[in-house]
Amino acid sequence: MQNTVPASFKPSGALIPEQPTEAWRSMTTGDVSTTPINELLNTLGVRIVEVEPGDLATDGIAGYFSGRVGDGEIQIERTLPQADRESVVRELLARITPTDQQYSKKATTPARLRPAKVREGRIYIECPAWCTKDHVYDGETALIDVYHSGDPVDLMVPHLGEDAQPLVHVRLNADTFATDVPLQAPMLVVDDETDTFHMSPEQGLKFADDLIAFAEQVRAMATRIAR
Numbered sequence: 001m002q003n004t005v006p007a008s009f010k011p012s013g014a015l016i017p018e019q020p021t022e023a024w025r026s027m028t029t030g031d032v033s034t035t036p037i038n039e040l041l042n043t044l045g046v047r048i049v050e051v052e053p054g055d056l057a058t059d060g061i062a063g064y065f066s067g068r069v070g071d072g073e074i075q076i077e078r079t080l081p082q083a084d085r086e087s088v089v090r091e092l093l094a095r096i097t098p099t100d101q102q103y104s105k106k107a108t109t110p111a112r113l114r115p116a117k118v119r120e121g122r123i124y125i126e127c128p129a130w131c132t133k134d135h136v137y138d139g140e141t142a143l144i145d146v147y148h149s150g151d152p153v154d155l156m157v158p159h160l161g162e163d164a165q166p167l168v169h170v171r172l173n174a175d176t177f178a179t180d181v182p183l184q185a186p187m188l189v190v191d192d193e194t195d196t197f198h199m200s201p202e203q204g205l206k207f208a209d210d211l212i213a214f215a216e217q218v219r220a221m222a223t224r225i226a227r
Helices: 020-026 029-034 037-044 082-093 201-226
Strands: 046-051 061-068 071-077 101-106 113-118 121-126 153-159 162-174 187-191 196-199
Touching: 020 037, 029 082, 037 046, 037 082, 061 082, 071 082, 082 101, 187 201, 196 201
Parallel strands: 046 071
Antiparallel strands: 061 071, 061 101, 113 121, 153 162, 162 187, 187 196
16 A cells, blocks of 8 residues: 555546555555445455354454455454444455455454353353353343343442342443444443443543542531431
8 A cells, every 4th residue: 555645537527436456556544544444345345254253253363354455355253343343344454455365353352252042042252251141041032132241239228227228239231232332332330220320431430439529428427426
C-alpha cells in the first residue's frame, strides 16, 4: 500500500470502478482503518466465512486469512461478538498483498471455551474468567439470549427485630451476542429486585465512590444518636 490517492474518472466525472489490485496499490493505512468495512471487503475482493465456535479459538486465533487481493477469504467464528469482528477483519486486511498467502490474527488472550446449550444443541463459546453462569443448565432458545454473569455482591440491610434483608445486588454481566452493541461489553449490573441499572467500568467506579461517601454519612448519623 502506498500513500497515494486514486484519481480515475470518466469524462462525466463519475468514478471508474478500479480492479482490486489497482485499488489496493492506491490505499493508505488510513483508508484501511476508516473505510466502511463492507466497502473495504468489496474493494479488495475479500469474503467473510463464518466457521463453527472453537474451530479457531482452540488454537488461540481470532481470525484467519488465506488468498490474495481480489480473491481472499477471512475466517471468523460465527459467535465472535460483533464489537470484536471489525477490528479483527481490519487488522487482517491491513496485511493483504496481491500474492497468495495465509496468516492469522491471534486472540489477545487465551480463549476460555465453555459449553452452552442453545435449543437442543450444544456449542462452545468464549467465556470470561469472571463468568460463573452454567450455560448448559441455563439453556437458551437462541444464541442472542446467551449472556455471561458473575457472582453477585449483596448489600444487606438490618431491620429491628428481623433478619437483615438484601437491599441491592451488584454483578458483572455481558450480553455478548445481543443485537444491542453497547450491552455486549462487560459491565456492572445493579439490581434492586425492582429495576436494573447497567454501568460502564467508569460509572461503576464513580458509583463506588458515591457509596463510600454515603456510608460515611450513615456512620456519622449512627454515631450521633448512639452517644
